[in-house]
Amino acid sequence: MTLKLISLRNLMRRKGKAAFILAGLVIGVATVVGIISFVEAVTHDIAHKLEQYGANILIVPRTENLSLSYGGLSLGGVSFDLEEIRESELARLATIRNHRNIAAVGPMVLGVASVEDRRILMAGVDFRAAGILKPWWRVQGAYPDENGILLGSEAAGLLKLKAGDRLPVNGLELTVSGILEPTGSQDDQLAFAALTTAQQAFQKTGRISMAEVAALCKDCPIDDMVRQIAEVLPGAKVMAIQQVVKSRMEMLAQFSHFSYGISGVILFIGGMVVLVTMMGSVRERTDEIGIFRAIGFRRSHIMRIVFLEAGIISGLAGIIGYGMGLGCAQAALSLLSQGHGGHVPFNPGLAIGSLVLALALGLAASAYPAAMAARLDPNEALRAL
């Protein structure tokens, strides 16, 4: 005969009440787990999509005289001598604290190229990084090698060139390897060559005009990364393309706050359900608590019986609540993304957290009923019968 057995037997006897407490706790825990899982999955999904937005940090030379715009940002007048950054300096980006959040770094050298009687803006880029930095690029043909050139759609139209044509650029004989499909950006008017080719054409070996950085900012404030990059590149001006990232993250943060608020309310209601039901249960058991006290149970023994009952139900609620929450999050994700949603993974931390939450909530809500039971005077309890 143990206190645990008394608790178990009492729970079995009062199945309805136990089920009611269980339901209250399960709803509370499932809501929290569901919301956290959903927010995590959506955050992960947004982070993944953010990668597809390409570069979100620009590194340009620190100068006061640049005026030409690129991508809505001031990049400098290409007809003038540009301030430049040494390409080797970009290696310092690997030393910043959030270097793991850098998905790609795209150095770029810009210059004006003379093509027959026309002048076009040519950019030397790292085409491997461009795949991450400009995922929206679609090329008719192929990306160029060191002897090739890629033309924006407008530039190709203006120069009346197609893939396979040869193009003399600043004394280099380059082959048009492909044409960019229209992007709706200034890229349509540019010609792109491999970085080393462009550096050779503009006689800027080892130097770059700017660099684009794709930062994964799910877990890092982009402002911090900008500050960290600026610290390692003191001669450069570092800017964040924050609008999209910030607004999405802010929206997600607002949703999270709202959801956590709702979870808090539901948890509070769950706690109240446990409190009221346990108090009712204690009142109903006045006689048996009186007997326990009369035959030598300490107050602490009575409290342990009540806490054991709450603990058993809460533990069960934690496990069921986690499973239900996970299922609801998966269902919500599938519903909101019309079947193309991500997968809500098993999160051991959240599973343990939900168990701890259920236990903490159940035990906290049972504290008062337990104290009330322990305070029952055995003489009064037995005389009240």
Place this chain on the structure above:
Amino acid sequence: MSYIVADCLVKTFGAGASAVPAVSEISFQIAPGEFIAIMGESGAGKSTLLGILGAMNAPSSGRLLVDDIDVYRLHPEQLADFRREYLGFVFQSFHLVSYLSVIENVMLPLTVTRRSKTEKRAMALEALSRVGLTEKADRLPGEISGGEKERVAVARAIVNEPPILLADEPTGNLDSRNSREIMHLFQHLNDGGMTIIMVTHSAECAAYARRIMQLSDGRLQEDRSVIAAGWRMAS
């Protein structure tokens, strides 16, 4: 063995003008192994006095010493330990826990003691055999008769072999045959050295006691030793 000293016990309910004295300046001493019947009319203060003796109802004034322990000076948790170690209770309404089997009810006082499961079970079976209910050990209280319930209550009261047994109208809900069986059981326990203090209305039950205390209006009117005749002789 225990020696009980009640020293000018007073218990008053309420305060001021509405104060009702339930027990008024009662003093007595009980030697180990006595069998005492406390008698009196309804409202005489018998159950209140038993509650005080049972360490469940603190007197308004006065002292209760058991085995030189000043009972009501104990901390509430120590008071619970005292009840467990020194006292066994038999209630008029049995007060068995309905969802526990007969043997589990008997084991209840052992629940919070440091004994092995096997030892607890053996002690409970021993107590049940003393009241003749071994074969009904696994029944629920709802599945046994009133007389059997009372015997289970007695088994629970004696399972941890307390030196003092307190009984509040133990035969109040029983017919004469079951009453006689319970009293024989008490007699047997008393013969084994257990101190028994029993509140009763019944003169027949009181005839088993060796000492009778008569209460009236909360006062001890009479305290006399008797030759325990009654059913002891008849049996």
